[in-house]
Amino acid sequence: MARTKELEHNRGGASREWLEKMDALEEGCEISVGGLASELGFLRPPVLGGNIAFGKLIELVRRDKGKSVEKLAIEADVELEELLLIERGEAAPEMGRTVFQLAEVLKLDAGKLMELAGVAEPRDEELKEAAVLFAARSEPMEKLTKAEKQALEAFVKVLAEKSGDDDKAAERERSGS
Amino acid sequence: LSIREITLRRADGVVVAARLHEGLTPEELLAVEAQWSPERKRLRQELDERKATRAERPESLYWNWEKKAPLLRAIEAAAWVIECDGKWQGAMLTRTALRVSRHQDSTGKPLVYVDFVEAAPWNLDIAVLGQKRTFSRVGSVLLREAVLQSHDLEFEGRVGLHSLSKAEGFYAKLGFVQFGYDADKEDLMYFELTKEGARRFLDGG
Numbered sequence: 583m584a585r586t587k588e589l590e591h592n593r594g595g596a597s598r599e600w601l602e603k604m605d606a607l608e609e610g611c612e613i614s615v616g617g618l619a620s621e622l623g624f625l626r627p628p629v630l631g632g633n634i635a636f637g638k639l640i641e642l643v644r645r646d647k648g649k650s651v652e653k654l655a656i657e658a659d660v661e662l663e664e665l666l667l668i669e670r671g672e673a674a675p676e677m678g679r680t681v682f683q684l685a686e687v688l689k690l691d692a693g694k695l696m697e698l699a700g701v702a703e704p705r706d707e708e709l710k711e712a713a714v715l716f717a718a719r720s721e722p723m724e725k726l727t728k729a730e731k732q733a734l735e736a737f738v739k740v741l742a743e744k745s746g747d748d749d750k751a752a753e754r755e756r757s758g759s
Numbered sequence: 760l761s762i763r764e765i766t767l768r769r770a771d772g773v774v775v776a777a778r779l780h781e782g783l784t785p786e787e788l789l790a791v792e793a794q795w796s797p798e799r800k801r802l803r804q805e806l807d808e809r810k811a812t813r814a815e816r817p818e819s820l821y822w823n824w825e826k827k828a829p830l831l832r833a834i835e836a837a838a839w840v841i842e843c844d845g846k847w848q849g850a851m852l853t854r855t856a857l858r859v860s861r862h863q864d865s866t867g868k869p870l871v872y873v874d875f876v877e878a879a880p881w882n883l884d885i886a887v888l889g890q891k892r893t894f895s896r897v898g899s900v901l902l903r904e905a906v907l908q909s910h911d912l913e914f915e916g917r918v919g920l921h922s923l924s925k926a927e928g929f930y931a932k933l934g935f936v937q938f939g940y941d942a943d944k945e946d947l948m949y950f951e952l953t954k955e956g957a958r959r960f961l962d963g964g
Contacts, residue, residue: 625947
């Protein structure tokens with residue numbers, strides 16, 4: 583191997599003089615190199631609609647399989663709070679593991695799911711478009727079920743009470759009723 | 760995997776013994792990132808509380824390597840990590856296959872491409888939080904390894920990399936030549952160290 587004598591010397595370890603010169607050069611400088619980060623998509627914004635579509639997909643498949651959020655969280659070994667946020671499209675899954683576990687329990691294609699969730703780089707332009715369309719079309723249009731209507735009415739009633747006559751509320755509080 | 764004794768400089772100026780681990784796989788870098796992750800989270804929260812601007816936040820605090828584990832597994836690269844005080848202080852990853860020089864004196868000749876260099880979150884200066892790096896010379900020690908790898912492979916010391924915008928000054932000072940912003944790398948600046956530049960770098964400028 584054609585190495586210079588000087589290089590052999592360098593191979594043995596950096597000299598004190600070299601290190602001191604470099605200390606001065608490096609002082610106050612950032613050193614981050616981003617080629618890989620760019621390749622892995624860290625520098626790009628996430629896929630538009632990806633979170634929403636991913637969350638909707640998880641929610642609808644879960645409901646279709648008759649599972650509650652709690653049941654899915656336990657079966658997939660995912661934090662309940664994370665799953666709730668994912669279903670609402672408010673958070674991307676923190677880790678690839680979450681996506682794998684959900685894919686396994688819900689019998690979905692893990693690879694596509696990773697792309698949709700923004701865990702893997704989306705390769706498929708069609709998937710991106712389909713994700714946005716799916717997110718939009720899966721917004722519910724049908725009338726509420728009886729159970730949903732009862733839950734809504736009960737909650738609206740609570741809201742009405744809360745925002746009602748402040749004096750009455752204060753009075754109720756004072757009287758302890 | 761090989762481990763060599765090196766030195767780092769602590770914030771108080773004292774030079775301390777450290778170890779350079781060579782020959783890790785990209786996937787093994789996840790263990791390093793896992794050690795850095797809680798500190799990154801803490802810094803992100805502090806930056807949020809201070810309502811720091813985007814410019815005041817180190818970009819790499821927001822990267823989630825764990826999320827990219829399946830992709831890291833597929834990458835063929837060599838990694839170096841510096842360990843000191845029982846913690847990982849900095850890491851570098853290089854690729855050597857199919858990477859060629861863009862410099863007019865060596866166009867098309869092979870080089871070592873540095874994919875990733877990062878200092879531990881406690882080795883970042885974050886002015887808005889009053890944080891000064893715990894250890895310095897992480898960048899110089901790692902880049903020296905890239906140049907030596909290039910010599911070992913008979914690439915004459917040639918090294919290429921894409922720097923984050925805030926690190927451009929460092930690579931310019933090390934003697935890297937700027938080749939402009941690359942559209943296919945999110946407009947990061949491409950830098951190259953030539954054969955002569957590598958010699959000057961190893962000589963200490």
